[in-house]
Amino acid sequence: MTIEVRVPTLGESVTEATVATWFKKPGDAVEADEMLCELETDKVSVEVPAPAAGVLSEIVAAEGETVSPDALLAQIADGKEATSKSASAEDAPQKPKEEAKRADAKPAEAGGKGGGKSVDVMVPSLGESVTEATVATWFKQIGDEVAADEMLCELETDKVSVEVPAPAAGVLSEIIAKEGTTVDAKAKLAVISEGGTAGKSAAQEAPGDTNGDDADDVESPGAGPETVSERSASDQEKAKADVEDAPSARKAMAEKNLSRDQVQASGRDGRVMKEDVAKTASKPAEAKAKSGDKPAAPRAPASADQSDREERVKMTRLRQTIARRLKDAQNAAAILTTYNEADMSAVMDLRSEFKDAFEKKHGVKLGFMSFFVKACCHALHEVPEVNAEIDGTDVVYKNYVNMGVAVGTPAGLVVPVVKDADSKSFAEIEKEIGELGKKGRDGKLTMADMQGGTFTISNGGVYGSLMSSPILNPPQSGILGMHKIQERPVVVGGEIVIRPMMYLALSYDHRIVDGKGAVTFLVRVKEALEDPRRLLMDL
The missing domain is CATH 2.40.50.100 (RNA polymerase II/Efflux pump adaptor protein, barrel-sandwich hybrid domain)
Known part of the structure; x- marks a missing residue:
């Protein structure tokens, strides 16, 4: 058979x-x-x-x-x-x-x-x-x-x-x-x-050794200690030149501006692993000493060979895919962005009051992201088209929320997903986001961790971004951009006061989401952040 x-x-x-x-x-x-x-x-x-x-x-x-x-x-x-x-x-x-x-x-x-x-x-x-x-x-x-x-x-x-x-x-x-x-x-x-x-x-085997008897050569009576030592050093240098380091290690070295000689290799046959780069980066003084404290080379004159001033590196598969998918999103969807701003005073006060008790009970810190996830889930139930996707001539509405959380990693941007976020507590969301973030930084994310998202949150504020227009993550129809919290003068009750404000940006697919729905969604997120009690009362 x-x-x-x-x-x-x-x-x-x-x-x-x-x-x-x-x-x-x-x-x-x-x-x-x-x-x-x-x-x-x-x-x-x-x-x-x-x-x-x-x-x-x-x-x-x-x-x-x-x-x-x-x-x-x-x-x-x-x-x-x-x-x-x-x-x-x-x-x-x-x-x-x-x-x-x-x-x-x-x-x-x-x-x-x-x-x-x-x-x-x-x-x-x-x-x-x-x-x-x-x-x-x-x-x-x-x-x-x-x-x-x-x-x-x-x-x-x-x-x-x-x-x-x-x-x-x-x-x-x-x-x-x-x-x-x-x-x-x-x-x-x-x-x-x-x-x-x-x-x-x-x-x-060595190129000229057809019998595979290197060990016999080393142990032969005619080979003195000096000859063996010199030969071993030569073999080690040759082997080191032929060794291919782990791709994740090469990326990490490039990002941290470390040369291979500065990193203590622990992999087989002298391969540099990602963990080796992390150890070296955590000891900048030792790394600097290893490099010999050589002064920086003088700037090359304009007439110098251009190849000495540029470096051509092949894009990783991840970077190629990111580039292609982002461009595909712009070509396929009718992307439009609407903006609003939120006073973060209530969330910050709530965190300050309960952060110690929260961490003591749940074993995880209370961050901002859980508030945004809960606020978005609340708004998505009211405006379901933002949580839907287009499939040919059909619109597929999702009766659940799988929240994608964009994470910057050494390898590039990835979007792990918190599954069924709308049914999880603040503590469960914080724990899962923390675990996914750590796996992303360590290069341990699996495809299962990044599949099935229905909506995405991107936090450019951690890098200092004050305002941006995020690009959709197809086939999703919406993505929320968080930004830096910055104190600004605002008018409250007819008076000018200083408040911690954050700009919010919602990019959406205008083919399925109308302007009214997009604005309504963003207003509901703003209301939930400015008065978190609305989340408890389902208002």
Whole structure:
């Protein structure tokens, strides 16, 4: 019996994916739910598990191909048919490059493959709307011994970085998707031989060493301490030059203006990890000392080589997606912005009065964001079109509020979502926003954390913004912009007084939201902030 492997659900707004990496090849035995391949979309990478046990008899969509939802990816043969197809697949010279890779890994396979089985390393779950990812960094080489759940490589999507753990202990016998390869959510990344012992891979041997006997050379009687030391230093420098640091670490170094030499690497083979950059950044004095306190180079004259004054860096997948989606939003929606201002005195007084008791009882600080979330939920129930979306010629009204909260991270802007915010308390909202914010800063957000939003709040005030016009987050129809709280003279009861004021901006899709509805929404938010008791009384 032949079992079809098809593209899984990619999300309601995702129509295609790219086959990033196949972790299995024709003839390989597969277990039920074992990862077969990885698909990459413009959001995240999606893993494709085996629907049943058997042998992978055919790969229909090769790596790099673009596929649509429910498209046929491969076929699995079951029972006797699987056995015969497995034998023919092994005999057929279908992939000479992969055979060459396996030949390079013979030392590792000889140590452990004889009695163990091959386990495919597949692309992990990337989220329902993400169909592809890019293989950013491999932390292991062919022939390396790996432990179960040890990190093998890092994938980069347009939203988050995804770590790929080893599904079993053994030896990494084959790397199918090399660094820089775009893989789909069900692609196969590598193969692990269970029960193997680490052997030296061809990639680890010196270019001129065909026998793999470096250890014998070092221990030979003719090699004195000085020769060994010099050779080790040379090898280390060469290895360091070939090491590819984690993408998240490279981004962090660029943002913090740190050179690689300033960071103490803790990753395998001297790779710099994101945590290493954070540690270095927290010790500016040591980092400065490490750099030698060299004076800044003099400004290059106008006649100098332009390449010395500019730097060209390829955009990350996340930045490319942000750019595309923001432009798509402007092209597709009729975006209009309406403004108002709110006196924040009542909210500030309430926070000041109850912040200690709130934190003592709930274990989280009482911030401004929970007030805005509750105020928006209150207003969205009165003006439901701001919480709706357009789907073709239909308008889809949401009877719930999944509140997106825009967060700036080292990798770029992301929008994690507080699900069913309209049914949560102030404490629950504060806790969830705090957790999502921390995951965003640490690069730990998943696609599940960022899907399903119906309305978004963007807080430019944390960066000092006094006024802005936020752009919609499609397919949503509204986004509220918060801004800096600034004391300004206002007229209250015929007198000029100083009050902490905040400008509010609502950008909305004029195709579905009329001006009356937009203004009404913003006025209700203003009223709730200026008198929070209205939230309790549902007024």
